[in-house]
Amino acid sequence: MPTSLSAPGINLGAYINNVHQIPILTPEEEKTLAHRYYDDGDVEAARLLVMSHLRFVIHIARSYSGYGLSQADLIQEGNLGLMKAVKRFDPNKGVRLVSFAVHWIKAEIHEFVIKNWRIVKVATTKAHRKLFFNLRSLKKSSNQLTLEEATAIAKDLDVTVKQVFEMESRLTSYDASFEMQDSDEDDGRYAPQLYLEDEVNPADVVEETDWEENTSAALHAAMNELDERSRDIITQRWLADQKSTLHDLAAVYNISAERVRQIEKNAMEKIKNVLTVDDVMLGG
Structure with a gap:
């Protein structure tokens, strides 16, 4: 296993190639390393857990390539989520680290996309966030949604038709601030900066x-x-x-x-x- 890796932004191809040379841990190896870190605070064990799961971050980051953002940056943010997952992972729960880490990896990438895409005050509720990351792929064309299309999307994502049209409007509107504005709380809106971490375990x-x-x-x-x-x-x-x-x-x-x-x-x-x-x- 490589002792270190360069950041993905320097040479993305070489980084991905090196990551795929790192073997995947067996369940027994993963459990042993997880207990070494969880029980004894063994930092080297945590590093090995992170290194062996970097390929999963690359796989997840690729699904967010449609937002015009750097693949290297998406991977870097996903890596931060992976490290947070390793830090919080409890091997006594009986689940594999990759299953646990998916939430944290996606959470970091989501926040990076929302913060850096041209429309950043776009995901102000859970429904909006779900629409933000799915509406573009579900639209059959670049034309404005018809009522029939909006109804089908609403049913698929378990949101209202009104929310679908609102999100479509936001995705074609002007830029907005990532930071919370004075009027946001009064209007019942919540800025993306408040979604940097999910407190649910x-x-x-x-x-x-x-x-x-x-x-x-x-x-x-x-x-x-x-x-x-x-x-x-x-x-x-x-x-x-x-x-x-x-x-x-x-x-x-x-x-x-x-x-x-x-x-x-x-x-x-x-x-x-x-x-x-x-x-x-x-x-x-």
């Missing part, structure tokens, strides 16, 4: 996401263990947007409401048993 977010994904997968497997009628009753009673009553399903299957309740109860017991087994196997 990404390890907790990643852990919660993993738990939700595992639970969703286990529930899907449990549902597949049911017969078609039981699966449909559980779906209609618990998972549908407009849930059915016992009497609704009794009419559908030409049985009594009490019989529907019994089928539902038996199906829930089967699901519970499958989820319990999966939880044990996962160490829950």
Whole structure:
């Protein structure tokens, strides 16, 4: 592993080539180094963790090349995020460093883009930030959005159509200050400078996401263990947007409401048993 690297701005091609010569750590090697830094404050272990993950920063930085900013600068900012991630990484959480670091790498690059692009007072809420980094790629042309296109984008990003049009307007408007202005607070706006660091612990977010994904997968497997009628009753009673009553399903299957309740109860017991087994196997 190289003992040092030049900054990416001096010779970007050579930097990328050198980074890709650095081997990726095995889970065991990563865990050992992480504990050396987390438990003992071993700075050399932290350096090795950073060096072995620089290739992931390059990969993430490439996805932000459409803003006309220097690739070297984007990588440099991403590296700062990686170092922050290593500093905050808790190996006892049970997640890989790369999963934890993605949040910090993107956060630093986001702030750099917002601060240096020609429109910097453009991401004043979470919805705006989501639109800022996705609207350009989702637009089918450089022409003004139609209502149909805006509606589709709003649905895809889980924002309102009004917010889509507002962001499009901001992306074609004049430059604005990155620093907070006197009128911002009165207008209910928040300057990008206030978003330099997210106080939410990404390890907790990643852990919660993993738990939700595992639970969703286990529930899907449990549902597949049911017969078609039981699966449909559980779906209609618990998972549908407009849930059915016992009497609704009794009419559908030409049985009594009490019989529907019994089928539902038996199906829930089967699901519970499958989820319990999966939880044990996962160490829950």
